[in-house]
Every structure is written in structure tokens, then in C-alpha cells.
Amino acid sequence: METVTVNLGSRSYPIFVGRNLLSEVGSMLRAQNFQGGRAAVVTDSIVGKLYRDRVVETLKSAGFDPLVVEIPAGEEHKNLAWLAFLYDKLIDGRIERRTPLIALGGGVVGDMAGFAAATLQRGLPFVQIPTTLLAQVDASVGGKTAVNHSAGKNLIGAFYQPRFVVIDVETLRSLPKREFVAGLAEVIKYGVILSADLFTLIEEHLPRLLQLDAELLTFVIKTCCQLKALVVEEDETESDYRAILNFGHTLGHALESVTAYKQFLHGEAVAIGMAFATHLSHKRGLCSATVEQRVRKLLKKAGLPVDIPKDLKGDYLLFGLATDKKMAGGKVKFVCVEDFGKTCFEMLETKEIGTYL
Amino acid sequence: METVTVNLGSRSYPIFVGRNLLSEVGSMLRAQNFQGGRAAVVTDSIVGKLYRDRVVETLKSAGFDPLVVEIPAGEEHKNLAWLAFLYDKLIDGRIERRTPLIALGGGVVGDMAGFAAATLQRGLPFVQIPTTLLAQVDASVGGKTAVNHSAGKNLIGAFYQPRFVVIDVETLRSLPKREFVAGLAEVIKYGVILSADLFTLIEEHLPRLLQLDAELLTFVIKTCCQLKALVVEEDETESDYRAILNFGHTLGHALESVTAYKQFLHGEAVAIGMAFATHLSHKRGLCSATVEQRVRKLLKKAGLPVDIPKDLKGDYLLFGLATDKKMAGGKVKFVCVEDFGKTCFEMLETKEIGTYL
Numbered sequence: 001m002e003t004v005t006v007n008l009g010s011r012s013y014p015i016f017v018g019r020n021l022l023s024e025v026g027s028m029l030r031a032q033n034f035q036g037g038r039a040a041v042v043t044d045s046i047v048g049k050l051y052r053d054r055v056v057e058t059l060k061s062a063g064f065d066p067l068v069v070e071i072p073a074g075e076e077h078k079n080l081a082w083l084a085f086l087y088d089k090l091i092d093g094r095i096e097r098r099t100p101l102i103a104l105g106g107g108v109v110g111d112m113a114g115f116a117a118a119t120l121q122r123g124l125p126f127v128q129i130p131t132t133l134l135a136q137v138d139a140s141v142g143g144k145t146a147v148n149h150s151a152g153k154n155l156i157g158a159f160y161q162p163r164f165v166v167i168d169v170e171t172l173r174s175l176p177k178r179e180f181v182a183g184l185a186e187v188i189k190y191g192v193i194l195s196a197d198l199f200t201l202i203e204e205h206l207p208r209l210l211q212l213d214a215e216l217l218t219f220v221i222k223t224c225c226q227l228k229a230l231v232v233e234e235d236e237t238e239s240d241y242r243a244i245l246n247f248g249h250t251l252g253h254a255l256e257s258v259t260a261y262k263q264f265l266h267g268e269a270v271a272i273g274m275a276f277a278t279h280l281s282h283k284r285g286l287c288s289a290t291v292e293q294r295v296r297k298l299l300k301k302a303g304l305p306v307d308i309p310k311d312l313k314g315d316y317l318l319f320g321l322a323t324d325k326k327m328a329g330g331k332v333k334f335v336c337v338e339d340f341g342k343t344c345f346e347m348l349e350t351k352e353i354g355t356y357l
Numbered sequence: 358m359e360t361v362t363v364n365l366g367s368r369s370y371p372i373f374v375g376r377n378l379l380s381e382v383g384s385m386l387r388a389q390n391f392q393g394g395r396a397a398v399v400t401d402s403i404v405g406k407l408y409r410d411r412v413v414e415t416l417k418s419a420g421f422d423p424l425v426v427e428i429p430a431g432e433e434h435k436n437l438a439w440l441a442f443l444y445d446k447l448i449d450g451r452i453e454r455r456t457p458l459i460a461l462g463g464g465v466v467g468d469m470a471g472f473a474a475a476t477l478q479r480g481l482p483f484v485q486i487p488t489t490l491l492a493q494v495d496a497s498v499g500g501k502t503a504v505n506h507s508a509g510k511n512l513i514g515a516f517y518q519p520r521f522v523v524i525d526v527e528t529l530r531s532l533p534k535r536e537f538v539a540g541l542a543e544v545i546k547y548g549v550i551l552s553a554d555l556f557t558l559i560e561e562h563l564p565r566l567l568q569l570d571a572e573l574l575t576f577v578i579k580t581c582c583q584l585k586a587l588v589v590e591e592d593e594t595e596s597d598y599r600a601i602l603n604f605g606h607t608l609g610h611a612l613e614s615v616t617a618y619k620q621f622l623h624g625e626a627v628a629i630g631m632a633f634a635t636h637l638s639h640k641r642g643l644c645s646a647t648v649e650q651r652v653r654k655l656l657k658k659a660g661l662p663v664d665i666p667k668d669l670k671g672d673y674l675l676f677g678l679a680t681d682k683k684m685a686g687g688k689v690k691f692v693c694v695e696d697f698g699k700t701c702f703e704m705l706e707t708k709e710i711g712t713y714l
Contacts, residue, residue: 084437087513091509092508119472121514122501122515122516144479146479149444154479155477155478157476158475237479237480
């Protein structure tokens with residue numbers, strides 16, 4: 001088992017990464033000074049079926065009295081109505097101020113359960129067990145919790161740090177291949193923006209990663225968490241520097257938005273966005289052709305899309321970009337690459353962006 | 358104008374107390390580095406009628422583009438449904454991450470608008486203009502925001518500090534006398550638990566206070582904010598010491614609860630609770646008979662109730678106490694008095710409490 005510490009003063013917390021950690025959650029809670037009693041588990045209809053029994057068992061054998069609340073799987077349920085359902089079930093289940101609330105699942109479960117934990121009784125202790133690669137390398141670090149609003153994603157939320165995070169790499173075996181690959185997009189992102197070493201490692205060992213080699217997965221996920229932690233420690237509430245994590249996300253979000261979130265998984269849209277941001281960086285003389293080629297090649301080898309589908313190019317996509325949250329003064333902010341591990345921000349007018357599409 | 362600073366590190370903020378400050382809100386925002394653009398005002402149907410125009414005017418003349426959202430007055434609207442209404446109106450009104458959200462009203466408006474500010478886009482800058490005495494001396498300091506749930510009050514909320522607070526003592530002239538007097542209960546509370554000087558001052562100048570002498574009100578409200586700030590600075594998230602502010606609230610909450618929040622204003626129930634807690638303190642040999650008499654006498658002179666209505670004494674009230682959030686291990690935690698400015702916590706079994714009723 002590896003441990004990454006996210007250093008945020010009094011809100012610091014450890015991330016445990018390794019094999020078969022699901023069965024350790026009960027004793028981990030004990031080690032973090034939880035004394036037994038009620039423990040709430042929030043999961044969804046798919047992950048619940050696979051792993052709830054193991055979590056319930058470890059909680060029981062450590063002396064806890066588990067309450068499991070299931071929400072239906074899928075981003076379309078990440079809203080205020082299902083949050084109200086969560087509140088009702090948790091309050092009915094007699095949670096108290098010290099009751100740990102454990103999120104068992106992917107991003108939707110983590111975001112919603114995290115927001116419920118942030119707001120029930122003005123804050124319950126929160127524990128995350130992310131079961132998708134994306135949630136493991138992204139949502140484990142940063143404390144972003146939220147639900148969607150019909151006007152936009154994650155419009156209602158809070159920054160709220162967990163007490164600890166448990167990443168059991170074995171849970172990735174039940175993840176659909178397409179979702180695993182989409183998660184790799186974020187892994188590659190950390191390589192591009194923060195670590196040439198990580199990028200090279202993925203280039204060299206991609207087949208082993210795709211075969212879910214547990215040792216390599218543990219190392220790679222740990223590294224991603226460490227890299228993201230360094231960024232979040234610098235800028236917890238995203239006032240400035242943390243925005244580098246949006247590399248590939250500016251175009252990515254626009255692609256997701258103009259396709260109503262139906263055509264691409266998040267990581268797939270981000271992969272196209274990263275290829276585009278690297279292309280743009282090269283065209284503007286910020287990075288070499290080699291950097292652009294290596295990024296494109298690795299994304300493709302991983303099984304990720306890199307080109308904007310022809311039918312999506314055009315004004316509609318530019319309009320999607322122009323309504324991005326990161327827009328300021330009529331320009332769109334792009335995270336660009338100078339070299340592996342070296343980024344800069346560029347403000348572009350939509351007209352100029354159009355010339356690179 | 359007087360200024361109290363609440364010292365909470367990077368979340369520190371000033372409270373401005375004085376006359377006719379409503380017309381200064383626009384320039385105060387400017388002075389706090391807000392650059393114009395959208396400014397959202399949340400108020401209720403009663404306070405809105407009285408003061409929204411003045412606030413809109415000061416915002417406009419300082420170069421802001423005000424959006425006013427009104428919720429119906431009354432605690433029964435402090436719930437998730439009206440919060441969702443608030444979210445919709447604010448999002449429709451194109452608020453952005455830097456849009457200041459101004460709460461103009463009493464406790465309900467402050468709590469709900471504060472929670473909306475805490476959670477929209479994971480946190481908008483929040484400004485409070487409390488217009489009731491209770492909100493001015495209580496909600497201005499501490500950052501507690503929340504909505505109610507059918508299972509209990511303030512079950513869903515967050516700790517979220519405002520950027521600044523504006524207390525215009527002139528707004529108290531429009532406050533119903535009964536509400537002003539109920540607010541005095543909290544003022545007297547600060548005297549009992551934290552400051553013999555404040556208690557003596559109120560004893561000596563009660564008539565002037567009841568006549569709404571602006572200079573005296575400014576001094577008293579400023580003092581209450583300073584005293585509460587000292588407590589909150591010590592213990593921001595109520596892990597321990599901050600609980601002394603619950604003096605009078607243990608029985609007070611039970612009284613409100615068994616009468617379904619219809620018979621007493623909060624301050625009235627707290628007044629009875631303070632008289633009881635002081636009585637209990639005397640009976641247990643913690644404070645002198647003089648302390649008990651002075652507390653009772655001042656509350657009565659202010660026009661507050663001090664005795665538990667006969668029809669409410671009995672098992673039902675004890676049951677109300679036994680379900681208090683501050684219950685631990687079958688005992689109820691009371692804040693007791695040793696002398697003015699000196700308190701202690703006592704754990705009592707409900708059976709023993711019954712003997713003092």
C-alpha cells in the first residue's frame with residue numbers, strides 16, 4: 001500500500017493506494033479515530049451491486065453500524081432532486097455530526113456524496129472510495145464537490161476535503177474498458193503538464209497499463225495524486241494556478257456541451273482537447289513539433305480520439321467555447337504547452353481559435 | 358461608524374456598525390475591491406418593501422448592476438424548495454464567480470442567502486446587511502448558514518464567512534417591538550456569559566435601549582459582535598468552546614420545539630432558558646442567589662418571559678430536551694453560570710433536570 005499526503009494545513013489528509021483495500025476500510029476508519037456507531041455509505045446502483053457487501057462487511061467487523069444509500073447510476077441524477085433524496089435518507093438513518101459519510105463509486109457518487117457531507121449538519125467527516133480511474137486520479141485530490149443545475153454543470157457545490165481516500169486498484173477490473181481508457185486521458189494530462197517522467201513512463205509501459213498491471217497502476221495513480229496535490233496545495237480554491245489542470249478541458253467542455261454530453265466520455269473529449277491545445281501551442285510557436293506528435297501518438301495508442309469530428313467543427317463549437325466559464329473580456333483562456341511539464345496560459349479570441357480547428 | 362474585525366486568518370472580515378449605513382453599501386463594496394458589474398441582493402417580502410430601493414440606489418450609483426431576488430418572509434420558507442428557487446433566480450440573473458451576493462434582512466434571509474453564496478459556483482463573495490437586532494448581534498459573527506429540513510432546523514448548511522457586514526441601527530426602527538425585545542435576550546446573554554460590564558450597562562440604560570437611542574445601540578451591538586468574535590475566533594466550527602453561546606438555548610430549543618415554533622420568538626424561548634439555566638446554576642451551588650436574581654430581573658424589565666408556562670412543564674418538555682443535538686451519552690449538556698462572564702458546562706440526566714423545572 002502506498003500513501004500520498006495532501007498537505008492543506010488542518011485539512012490535510014492521506015490517500016491510500018493499493019490492492020484489495022476495500023476490505024480495510026473499517027480498520028482504516030478505526031485508525032483515523034472513528035469510534036464505531038453509525039457509518040453511512042453512499043453508492044450507486046451499479047457499483048453498489050459489485051462492492052457494497054464488501055464495504056458493509058468491513059464496517060461491521062470493525063464495529064460500525066452501516067447505513068447504505070443507493071442513488072441511480074448516471075450523471076443525469078447528479079442534481080438537487082437526488083441530493084434532496086440523499087439528505088432525506090441520511091437524516092432518516094439518524095446520522096450524527098460525527099458519522100463518517102463514505103462515497104463508494106465514480107465521480108457522480110463522489111461529487112454528490114461529498115456535497116451532502118459538506119452540508120449535512122454543516123459538515124460530516126467525508127471518506128472517498130473512488131472506483132473509476134478518472135475519479136481516482138482526479139476527484140481524490142482537490143475537494144471539489146457539486147451537483148449540476150439545468151443551466152450548467154457543477155454550478156452548486158463546495159470545496160470540502162475528505163478525511164481520507166481509499167483507492168483500491170482492483171476495482172478497476174470491473175470498470176468498462178472504454179471508461180478505463182477515458183480515465184487514461186487524465187493520467188496522460190498530468191504527464192504533459194506536470195511531469196516529463198510520467199509521460200515517458202506511460203509511453204514505455206502503455207500495454208502493461210492497459211492490461212491493468214496492479215503494481216504499475218498503483219505507481220501511476222499514486223504519482224498522479226502526488227502531482228495534482230502539488231497544484232492544489234498551491235491554490236486550493238482555484239483562484240489562479242490550479243487552472244493549469246484545465247489543460248484540454250476548454251475545448252473538451254465545448255465538445256461535451258455541443259453534443260449534449262452524449263457522444264463523448266469526459267476523458268475522450270479532454271483527449272481531443274489536449275491534442276488541440278498542443279496543436280495550438282505548436283502553431284503559436286510555444287512548443288516543438290515533437291511535443292505535439294508525442295502527445296497525439298500516445299493518446300491514439302491508448303485508444304483515445306484526437307481529432308474533432310468533422311460535423312462538429314464550425315460556429316456551433318466556437319459558440320460553445322465562447323460560453324466557457326473561463327472566458328474573460330471576450331477571450332477564451334487556453335492552457336498551452338511549452339514542453340512536458342511546462343505550461344502557460346494564452347488568451348485567444350474565438351476568431352483566432354477558428355483558424356486552428 | 359464603528360468597525361469590529363472578526364479575525365479568522367484569510368477569512369477575516371469587518372463589521373461596520375452605525376447610522377444610515379444602508380446608503381453606503383455601494384461605496385463599501387468599491388472599497389473592498391469589487392469592480393462594479395452584477396451585484397445580487399436577496400431579501401424578503403417585508404424587508405424588501407422597506408429597504409430594497411435604498412440598496413438598489415446605492416449599488417447603482419457605485420456602478421453596480423443590481424439584481425434583486427425576493428423570498429417570502431417567514432421561517433417556514435427557509436427550506437430546500439425555496440433555496441432551489443433562489444438558485445434558479447440567481448443563475449438566471451447571470452451571476453458570476455465574483456458577483457457579490459448581499460443578504461438584506463433578518464435571520465432567515467441571512468441563513469438562506471448565505472448558504473446560497475456558500476454553494477453557488479462553490480462560493481460567491483457574501484455580504485450581510487442584518488436588519489433585526491437578533492441577526493445583528495448573532496448572525497453577523499460566526500459564518501453559520503443553513504436551511505431547515507422537515508426533520509429539524511438548520512440540518513443542511515455550511516460555515517461560510519462574509520466579506521463584510523453592514524449593521525445600520527436605523528433599520529431597527531421598523532422592527533416590531535416584540536422582535537426587538539426578543540433580540541435583547543441575546544444581548545443580555547452576552548452580558549451574562551462574557552461580560553459583567555455589558556450586563557451592568559444594560560441594567561443601567563435599559564430604557565434608553567428600548568427607546569432605540571442610536572448611539573447606545575451602536576455601542577451595544579458593537580460590543581456584542583466583539584464578544585461573539587472572541588468566542589468564534591477561538592473555535593470557528595463549534596468543536597467545543599463555542600458551545601458556551603448556547604447558554605439558555607438548551608431549554609430554549611426544547612420550548613420552541615414542543616410548541617412547534619409558534620408560541621415563542623427565539624429570543625423569548627432563550628430568555629426562559631437563561632432564567633432556568635441560572636436557576637439551575639444557583640441550585641447546584643455554582644452561582645450566588647444575587648446572580649440569579651439580577652438575570653431574572655433584567656430579563657423581566659426588558660419585557661421578556663422568564664417562567665416556563667405551567668402547561669408546558671412535564672414529560673413532553675423533558676423529551677424535547679432529550680432529543681437535543683447537544684445530548685451525549687444519555688445526558689443533556691447545559692451551559693451554567695458561575696458569575697457574570699464566567700461559565701461552565703454541566704451534564705445532567707433528564708430526571709435531575711425535571712426536579713428543577
